[in-house]
Amino acid sequence: MCGAVPAPAQSLPQVDVKLIPVVSDGSVTTVRVTETLTGLEGGPDRPLVSVPARIALTPGQAYTAEEVVFADAAGLLPIRMGVDQPPPGMPLQMRSFTPLRAITGPVTVTYVAKVTPALTPRKLGPSYDLRGIDGGVGGAYFSFLLMPLQAPQVDVHLAWDMTGVPGGAVVSTAGGGDYTARVAPMEVYSTFFLVGRVHGLTTPDSPFQAYWIGTPPFRADTMVDWSRKSFTVLQRFFQDAEAKPYTLLMRPYLRPRDGGGAARGGFMLEYGVGALDDAARRIMFTHEMVHHFVGMLEGDSSANAWYGEGLAEFYKVRLPLREGLVHIVEVAREIGVMTNAYYSSPLVTTPYAEVGRQRWAGGEAQVVPYNRGFLYFTNLDAQIRAKSGGRRSLDNLVLAMLERRRSRTVL
Missing domain, CATH: 2.60.40.3650 (Immunoglobulin-like)
Structure with a gap:
């Protein structure tokens, strides 16, 4: 006025x-x-x-x-x-x-x-x-x-x-x-x-940027280019209209397999000094980027970790495969790693409430949310497809939940 x-x-x-x-x-x-x-x-x-x-x-x-x-x-x-x-x-x-x-x-x-x-x-x-x-x-x-x-x-x-x-x-x-x-x-x-x-690769017309310290044991330009394509696939699938900047940060660590941590707006990758083939690394990158879009459930993060980690595991293989960014043999190998880890775990039958209490004691419980969450969502996806005669899938459920979250609709 x-x-x-x-x-x-x-x-x-x-x-x-x-x-x-x-x-x-x-x-x-x-x-x-x-x-x-x-x-x-x-x-x-x-x-x-x-x-x-x-x-x-x-x-x-x-x-x-x-x-x-x-x-x-x-x-x-x-x-x-x-x-x-x-x-x-x-x-x-x-x-x-x-x-x-x-x-x-x-x-x-x-x-x-x-x-x-x-x-x-x-x-x-x-x-x-x-x-x-x-x-x-x-x-x-x-x-x-x-x-x-x-x-x-x-x-x-x-x-x-x-x-x-x-x-x-x-x-x-x-x-x-x-x-x-x-x-x-x-x-x-x-x-x-x-x-x-700090070293970096930036693209003016893309929200995805990458920076690192040290010397990665892979070709940074190739890996960043692939990750930018994967991020674009995720952004389109999750219907993210905001297109906010997303920053990949990298630092070295002694671990043979890469790890890190995700945040809203980017993630920190710890690239390992041991051998990890490019396909496994690319799939892992996508896992971290999925967190940017799906987030986590409110409440006890240990008890609810199966949701965010499980969806990240599920879509890290589904979406790149669907868009031709990874080969089906590479996806099959990654699924084999997750299912073998789940079924060989001594906690395979342990109730999740107890898994949550044990999660930060330094044992097997730390990885259970990833593999159990992946298998839960894989099974749920199959049930939705069977019940709907193939007309619906987990995708419909996840996108509907995200839309309600964005519109602040109470679930």
Whole structure:
């Protein structure tokens, strides 16, 4: 309406973050972090900020209370640090920092996150930790950034200072390096990034871009070109009209078979140093990209993992095969790997509630959602086809669910 005065924007807590990588002998060894927290309430009764001590089986930064310095308008702010003990099956263990007195005004927090050499062994888990090689670093904010998780939403501004870093690049699954958004604090965590000496292949007319650190054991240009085609197939099938940017990030790891972690807007691939043929790698890439479109179920992520992982396993073979991007022999081999792993698992008859409780104990339960979910959706697809005389399939059900989610229709 002409002449109307807009209502003032709601004031939310602010989190301003400055990140400075520190280089020694050509490698990024640490990241210095300075945060300014404005508009937050805090005192001895609840934590001011928290950070994961463990995400699934991936360790977060092992900060001590002395290594994280807090100050407000009244001077140094004494803090108590604690690490919770989550129930079995919960993927997150949190490290929290609680003021020992009421805070006064904005709070400044300073600390240093350590970078692990990329080929250092660790347990199998998502690629959230900070790892570096050849002057580049990759990871996610999940493993090291302190956030006020008690606030429903915050205004976040995050900026990298790359002045002293050779290469000086910053790329992420949220787009560029700097990050400005009004979000729930937990949403910041799932952003993957690469900084420093970063290599890339970009196409101006495509939402799909790719960057990496180190030297992949495959032809990056060929693999990126195929992945871009697969992403286009997924985008068309899942009827994604938004066409938002999607970023593939890659870093090396000691594991012989590739792994990684998916996020909304991209994924971090850990390319293994062992032999993995191109077909298996391409199918695995597609699995990660499916997550971008289908997401996960709400609620307990361990108990509900069969849905997102199962659909990713199902469509990683169906859609590339349908479009001629992979050969049927390659698909048959991949299906054989999944079915053999499922039926030979000691947990093949274990109820899923128990699988969820065991999932992050470091055993067989971690992979059950993938294979059991795949077989569930394969069976469901066959039942729908048989019942409808071939007129419908799992595709119809999944697309209808996605449309309801996009329109916010209650299921």
